[in-house]
Amino acid sequence: MLIENPFYLLAGCGLGAAAFNLAMMKVSPQIKDRTRHVVAGTVPVAASFALLIGPHDSVVAYGSDLATIGASLVAGLSAAYGSTRFVRPQRMLTRR
Numbered sequence: 715m716l717i718e719n720p721f722y723l724l725a726g727c728g729l730g731a732a733a734f735n736l737a738m739m740k741v742s743p744q745i746k747d748r749t750r751h752v753v754a755g756t757v758p759v760a761a762s763f764a765l766l767i768g769p770h771d772s773v774v775a776y777g778s779d780l781a782t783i784g785a786s787l788v789a790g791l792s793a794a795y796g797s798t799r800f801v802r803p804q805r806m807l808t809r810r
Contacts, residue, residue, distance in 0.1 A: 716766055716775055720782040723762060724789045730758030731790035732797035739798060747798070755791035762786070 717723055735754035738745060763783070767773050775783075 716773055716779045717782050720778075720785070723782060724786050727758045727762060727786040728789040728793040730761075731755045731794040734758065735794040735797045751791065751794045751798075754794040756787065759783070759786050759790050 731754050734757055735750060738750050738754055
């Protein structure tokens with residue numbers, strides 16, 4: 715199995731997506747919401763798997779690995795969406 719502890723991967727992708735979304739909103743507020751949510755939700759997932767796959771010559775992903783990939787993508791996208799919908803930082807919102 716490629717992923718040994720999926721809970722930490724899901725938590726890391728969710729926290730990374732929320733933090734990346736808020737950072738993107740602060741640095742460049744002209745990016746539209748959907749684009750920001752998609753980018754912020756997928757970048758931590760791609761970075762996590764690049765770090766997992768990087769040192770190996772060949773990798774076999776089993777069904778549980780693929781389910782974890784899908785779950786971490788959903789966790790990342792929902793955390794990116796929820797970080798601006800349910801937690802509203804007043805100083806960061808420049809438009810609305």
